[in-house]
Amino acid sequence: DSGVTQTPKHLITATGQRVTLRCSPRSGDLSVYWYQQSLDQGLQFLIQYYNGEERAKGNILERFSAQQFPDLHSELNLSSLELGDSALYFCASSVGVQSLYNEQFFGPGTRLTVL
Amino acid sequence: KNQVEQSPQSLIILEGKNCTLQCNYTVSPFSNLRWYKQDTGRGPVSLTIMTFSENTKSNGRYTATLDADTKQSSLHITASQLSDSASYICVVGTRTDKLIFGTGTRLQVFP
Numbered sequence: 001d002s003g004v005t006q007t008p009k010h011l012i013t014a015t016g017q018r019v020t021l022r023c024s025p026r027s028g029d030l031s032v033y034w035y036q037q038s039l040d041q042g043l044q045f046l047i048q049y050y051n052g053e054e055r056a057k058g059n060i061l062e063r064f065s066a067q068q069f070p071d072l073h074s075e076l077n078l079s080s081l082e083l084g085d086s087a088l089y090f091c092a093s094s095v096g097v098q099s100l101y102n103e104q105f106f107g108p109g110t111r112l113t114v115l
Numbered sequence: 116k117n118q119v120e121q122s123p124q125s126l127i128i129l130e131g132k133n134c135t136l137q138c139n140y141t142v143s144p145f146s147n148l149r150w151y152k153q154d155t156g157r158g159p160v161s162l163t164i165m166t167f168s169e170n171t172k173s174n175g176r177y178t179a180t181l182d183a184d185t186k187q188s189s190l191h192i193t194a195s196q197l198s199d200s201a202s203y204i205c206v207v208g209t210r211t212d213k214l215i216f217g218t219g220t221r222l223q224v225f226p
Contacts, residue, residue, distance in 0.1 A: 002158060002160070004158070040218075041218060042204070042216045042217060042218040042219060043159070043204070043216045044216070045213075045214060045216070056212065056213070088156070090158050090159075092158070097212065103161050103164065104161070105161075106158030106159050106160070107158050108157055108158055109156070109157065109158055111156070
């Protein structure tokens, strides 16, 4: 158990809908990262927040947005969902901003299925 | 373009045997290289992290090597166990704090 929690574990929805994925980082971690992993593909970095502020952006679509709240939990909002958005979404956390020995701890993921 | 390529794509071995997974990268500016283990449907777990000045690092039966000159890394698993069945992901970090992920090697260990 990494100490990172994600809810829900599974989510099934229809095209065009909007969903919110939630992540609670490990106690004491200030950075939260979001990743997308499509079937048989590698992890794609979406976005990072550090202590409430956006720190880095990856391949995140405009239909997707995220935020980190004062209690450090984070939410990833996915809107106008398409079939291709079906994937595992992972949240990871680390103590500080990414650096050499700043290990990321991954949550169990949320499996999103868009029908 | 920053890329991390892993081989083989998949591998089947018998329990107790050793195996080696490969990672080649073209990432600049290079900072560190990490190996993760990802069980099916679960989040990745870090195995090793190496900087350019380290050429080997061990974590139990897992030993990672790094050749920064040829931009290659390998992960050697000794005396494999059924629980080693997983995907192994090579990740290269840059000095600008970006992580570039490989697509992984799927390892299956059979009794």
